[in-house]
Amino acid sequence: QQPVQSPQAVILREGEDAVINCSSSKALYSVHWYRQKHGEAPVFLMILLKGGEQKGHEKISASFNEKKQQSSLYLTASQLSYSGTYFCGTEITSGTYKYIFGTGTRLKVLA
Amino acid sequence: DTEVTQTPKHLVMGMTNKKSLKCEQHMGHRAMYWYKQKAKKPPELMFVYSYEKLSINESVPSRFSPECPNSSLLNLHLHALQPEDSALYLCASSHREGREVYEQYFGPGTRLTVT
Numbered sequence: 001q002q003p004v005q006s007p008q009a010v011i012l013r014e015g016e017d018a019v020i021n022c023s024s025s026k027a028l029y030s031v032h033w034y035r036q037k038h039g040e041a042p043v044f045l046m047i048l049l050k051g052g053e054q055k056g057h058e059k060i061s062a063s064f065n066e067k068k069q070q071s072s073l074y075l076t077a078s079q080l081s082y083s084g085t086y087f088c089g090t091e092i093t094s095g096t097y098k099y100i101f102g103t104g105t106r107l108k109v110l111a
Numbered sequence: 112d113t114e115v116t117q118t119p120k121h122l123v124m125g126m127t128n129k130k131s132l133k134c135e136q137h138m139g140h141r142a143m144y145w146y147k148q149k150a151k152k153p154p155e156l157m158f159v160y161s162y163e164k165l166s167i168n169e170s171v172p173s174r175f176s177p178e179c180p181n182s183s184l185l186n187l188h189l190h191a192l193q194p195e196d197s198a199l200y201l202c203a204s205s206h207r208e209g210r211e212v213y214e215q216y217f218g219p220g221t222r223l224t225v226t
Contacts, residue, residue, distance in 0.1 A: 002153075030212045041115075041201060041217035042154065049212065087153050091212060097167055099144070099215075101153035 003028070003088055003102035011108045012078045020073040020105045022088030031064055031071040032089040034101075035082075042087060045073070078109045115218035117202050123224045126192060132221045134185040134202030142207035143185040144215065145177060148199045160185060161207055192225045199223075 003024045010018055022031060030049045034042040046055050048064035048071060055062055059076040075082055088102040115136045124130050134143065142161045146154035159167035160179040174196075176188040185202055199220045206213040 032212075032214060041219050042215075044214040044216070047212065047214055089215075097159065098169070099156050099159070101155075104151075104153050 001026075001092055001098075002100055003090060005086075005088060005102040005105045007105060008103070009106040009108075011110065012082075013110055014080060015077050016109075018075045018078060018107060020075070020086050020107070022071045022073070022102050024069050024090070027068040028071075028090045029068075030091060031062075033062055033071075033073050034087045034089060035084045036087065037084040075107070078107075080109050080111060083107060083109045115202055115204055115216050117200075117218035117221050119221055120219065121222050121224075123226060124189065124192065125226055126194070128192075129188070129190045131189065132187040132200055132202075132223075134187075134218055135183055136204040136216070136218075137183055138204060138216065139182075140204035140206055140216070141182060142205045143179065144203040144205075145185070145187050146201040146203065148201055148220070154201055158187075189223075192223075194225050197223055197225045 003022045006021045012018055032047045033045040035045055036042040046057055046062055048055055048062055051066045051068045053064045061074045064071045071088055086105045092098040092100055118133045144159050145157040147157055148154040156169050157171045158177040163179045163182055174191050178186040199222050201220045202218040203215040205215045
């Protein structure tokens with residue numbers, strides 16, 4: 001049930017773009033995106049609720065496909081501060097409530 | 112104030128010790144969470160409190176005992192832990208109303224080492 005993220009790791013130069021995918025075998029109720037820097041707590045980036053939704057936050061945006069089985073996070077013109085591990089997260093609402101994070105994507109931006 | 116605080120930042124304990132982790136938020140959130148995170152892995156949900164009532168126990172061993180004294184405080188009592196319980200323990204809080212989904216705010220975590 002854990003969403004699978006790809007790629008597992010990516011290295012960029014400043015100014016380059018990246019896409020991180022979060023895929024599930026079943027439709028997701030919602031998708032949250034978090035970034036966690038080394039030794040720090042996860043920080044919320046954005047939430048998507050509806051199939052076909054797209055949302056942006058400065059140079060970071062995300063989409064949720066129509067079937068609600070895949071979400072993508074787009075990082076444009078990356079900055080050094082974008083380095084960290086990105087997690088998607090979702091609620092599993094069949095049976096008992098669960099909140100589960102995806103497998104994670106380690107992103108490193110080099111100067 | 113969008114801060115979740117956790118104490119202590121670091122904890123080293125023996126397998127026979129009893130200790131507690133503390134978490135506090137003043138954002139008026141009515142849902143609070145405990146997560147366990149091993150190195151290079153995603154956080155794993157342990158407990159969820161909703162309106163000060165335990166709503167989820169993710170089959171966590173009984174050596175971990177949560178407590179929610181009021182809507183702002185969350186404790187995790189530890190007893191007879193094993194070395195494999197060494198990890199970063201994260202507390203989080205969020206709004207929660209029915210099935211409405213809200214973002215979680217995380218504390219900085221307590222890094223626990225069991226010797």
